[in-house]
Amino acid sequence: MPLASHATVRSLQANEVQDLGYEMVLGNTFHLFLNPGHERIATLGGLHEFMGWPRPIITDSGGFQVFSLGHGTVADEIKGRRAETGRHSRILEISEDGVRFRSYVDGSARFMGPETSMQVQNALGSDIALAFDECTPFHAERDYTERSMHRTHRWLERCVEWQREHAPPGQVLYGIVQGGVHEDLRHESAAFVAAAGTPGIAIGGSLGADKEQMREVVGWALATLPEDRPRHLLGIGDVDDIVWAVELGVDTLDCATPTRLARHGTVLVPDPARRWRLDLTKAEHADSRDPIQPDCDCYACAHHTRAYLHYLTRAKELTAVRLLTLHNLTFMRSLMQRLRASIEAHRYADEAAAILG
């Protein structure tokens, strides 16, 4: 699923995302809560109508962003940039009820807890709402991770309760498995979320410092989850990660990577040796008459050379973002189609090997 954090897949029209073959996008509860506000979107007919997207929408709970204000992101952590003062100061209070924080839009004090998150997602009218959770950071100690996980479980119960009373017809809730990088906590969390009976389940939180640990952690969670309900992996999108995640039993994923890379001049290519990435801003492409990927049917590959796209990215032209976004989403769509077809044909292992090189 591509991200439509701010009610748009950046640089694309909604119909273009449909034409690419995507069935669902992920809207951002936290950002839309602050701007333009969920009441405004509700008044304007809900998020589908607001952004002109008639297909399903999943909304995250806002938990990840609201806690990121304090924790920083996993990437920050791994790169040693934890605990920035400026960010920390945006969280005013974390309590059993939820989180008070300062809006990045106007500096006002705002609050979000499980019921708020559900109310916002209800107003947005998404098809899949995610339960409010704390995404515990990688650097958190086991003790904090465990206490946070138990609070997230209590929040899940409140979300289920709220949802039972108020949810609009058609909106379903996904619980989120937390537990950090600890095997027993992941099993405990998966069992708790499964027992809560939500129609689908997401796996969130810090998945580890590297790909090996990430695979292990997701495996722990999946081992305890029921197979008859869809399992969503939050925020994972590298090609190799997708291949092993699907193999482990993940059904859906969302990730900012394809669209974010495009905004920074990097395109996805079927080349494991390059980790599936080609940085078009590099001078080596300045005279290349090659397309990004010869067998790709996106507009950029059909009509433009790497030289032209290199020039546009270096000149910071908006058209570059658009063309690269189209390509990266085409690449991802093709990857998922291949994986899906190979599952149906019972030849997943071969397809995975072919993709991973």
Place this chain on the structure above:
Amino acid sequence: MPLASHATVRSLQANEVQDLGYEMVLGNTFHLFLNPGHERIATLGGLHEFMGWPRPIITDSGGFQVFSLGHGTVADEIKGRRAETGRHSRILEISEDGVRFRSYVDGSARFMGPETSMQVQNALGSDIALAFDECTPFHAERDYTERSMHRTHRWLERCVEWQREHAPPGQVLYGIVQGGVHEDLRHESAAFVAAAGTPGIAIGGSLGADKEQMREVVGWALATLPEDRPRHLLGIGDVDDIVWAVELGVDTLDCATPTRLARHGTVLVPDPARRWRLDLTKAEHADSRDPIQPDCDCYACAHHTRAYLHYLTRAKELTAVRLLTLHNLTFMRSLMQRLRASIEAHRYADEAAAILG
């Protein structure tokens, strides 16, 4: 003609500009000379192939931009911001041969004169090349304007000469009428350019401090120009200016306005009382369910409310630039179609009155 200054109409694919109905775009000789370089574009097959635009391209001569480094723009002048030191310092020397200046790309000293401009436009392979000229600023004294005009005339002779020897098949040259806001100079320049025999003629330079003077100045130039050759008005694009310019006999125009306004959140609307502009960033649109323009067939008007577009522009989303650019170019395309049809039907005055309100 929309501007494709940096080898793209900002935020749009080349095929989309075609689908909008545009027959020609204007490429920027000065910018493409500095980045990615005309030799590189020539090696890659010329500007048409480089940017994937199969229809005609007009390239300006680079004169406007190269002199703007020293003079500042007309808007700067009228607003009293003349002679900024930082800008002045970019011009190293103006001589009979041309201009030495510092590149904004890498700070290197570069030179552009009539032959350079022709060489660059030749390498780009545009269909219409413009002769190298000095666009004398509004604040210039009559004496400077006159001397500059005579130099521009001598440069035209050199461009014609160069073009005769070297021009690729199919590329034609337009001379440019200068002469500032002085009636006798405009007549003299128009007569000189007409006598030079270029297949088309452009009107450039400072056209005055306000719309009334602009109309007068363009009228002087047109009065002396032959009617059997296309007459292009450089850099004019407000709705009322287009209506009177076409009435006076202008055949083609180019302007940054529709695309530049879109990048700043303003859309064109058929409302003379608003001077045909609607600033979507204003809070009054935050809850509006109206489209930009009910009878417009662009994607933005067919699918989105002003409220959504207001939100996207305020959130500085790239999708906003794209949607507003599509609308503004649709608006301009429709305006030109109306004017063209009314000329053919011999009812231009009525149509103009209907448009101007």
